[in-house]
Amino acid sequence: MDADLRRRRLLRSSAALLAAVGLVGQVPEVALAQSAEPTATPSLIPATPPVLGPSASGPERGPRGVLGGEGELPAWVKPRETWAAAGPVQAYVPHTPTHVSVHHTGAPWNGRPSTEQALRNIQAFHIGPEREWEDIAYHFLVDLEGGIWAGRPPTVRGNPSVYYNSMGYVLICLLGDYNVQEPSEAQIAAVTNTAAWLIRRFNLPTDAITGHRDHAPTSCPGTNLYRLVQEQSLSRGVQALLK
Numbered sequence: 246m247d248a249d250l251r252r253r254r255l256l257r258s259s260a261a262l263l264a265a266v267g268l269v270g271q272v273p274e275v276a277l278a279q280s281a282e283p284t285a286t287p288s289l290i291p292a293t294p295p296v297l298g299p300s301a302s303g304p305e306r307g308p309r310g311v312l313g314g315e316g317e318l319p320a321w322v323k324p325r326e327t328w329a330a331a332g333p334v335q336a337y338v339p340h341t342p343t344h345v346s347v348h349h350t351g352a353p354w355n356g357r358p359s360t361e362q363a364l365r366n367i368q369a370f371h372i373g374p375e376r377e378w379e380d381i382a383y384h385f386l387v388d389l390e391g392g393i394w395a396g397r398p399p400t401v402r403g404n405p406s407v408y409y410n411s412m413g414y415v416l417i418c419l420l421g422d423y424n425v426q427e428p429s430e431a432q433i434a435a436v437t438n439t440a441a442w443l444i445r446r447f448n449l450p451t452d453a454i455t456g457h458r459d460h461a462p463t464s465c466p467g468t469n470l471y472r473l474v475q476e477q478s479l480s481r482g483v484q485a486l487l488k
């Protein structure tokens with residue numbers, strides 16, 4: 246497909262998503278200047294490393310009985326039932342995690358509609374005619390308060406909106422546009438905790454954290470979030486957690 250056609254399709258698709266999440270006029274996963282006010286305060290990695298979730302030492306949840314086998318997720322990940330996810334509509338493609346990849350939805354978001362509704366809208370768009378994917382594209386999604394929500398199982402391939410070969414990549418997606426919003430400390434801790442869990446769970450190197458723009462022509466995960474990838478802040482946070 247030529248670049249122009251791909252771009253037109255992307256824009257059309259993006260418009261449909263934004264209509265679905267009530268943010269008509271904003272285009273996710275592409276670099277467009279936004280005038281929206283940031284909804285989070287600027288922040289740096291906390292001076293003290295975040296802990297591995299409020300109940301990291303508590304019981305872990307069991308398999309959730311979805312296609313492909315979700316496996317064990319930490320108790321601090323809100324399971325799919327929490328947001329009333331639909332089941333995957335096609336079989337997943339199994340993969341072995343090798344990297345963590347950071348994304349954003351690319352649409353400024355202030356928490357309305359609710360996270361649950363936003364996740365259902367994103368899933369409906371991803372499994373619908375515009376994308377025809379198996380399920381919501383991402384493995385983990387992070388809300389404005391740093392809550393971590395289960396997407397698809399980490400042991401199956403994800404679907405980045407701007408294509409790259411995502412075999413082996415576990416996709417963590419922040420809700421919002423981090424070209425204009427700043428990730429909060431809670432959100433950074435959420436990404437760090439999730440990445441640390443993945444790195445330990447799948448025995449990955451602690452620098453196995455990338456941003457979508459490392460792989461494809463996109464501004465995703467937004468300049469303010471990508472900075473933390475580029476400066477290795479996330480990797481250092483993970484290293485501190487896993488010491």
Ligand SMILES: [Zn+2]
Nearest residue numbers: 348349457465
């Ligand atoms: Zn992305």
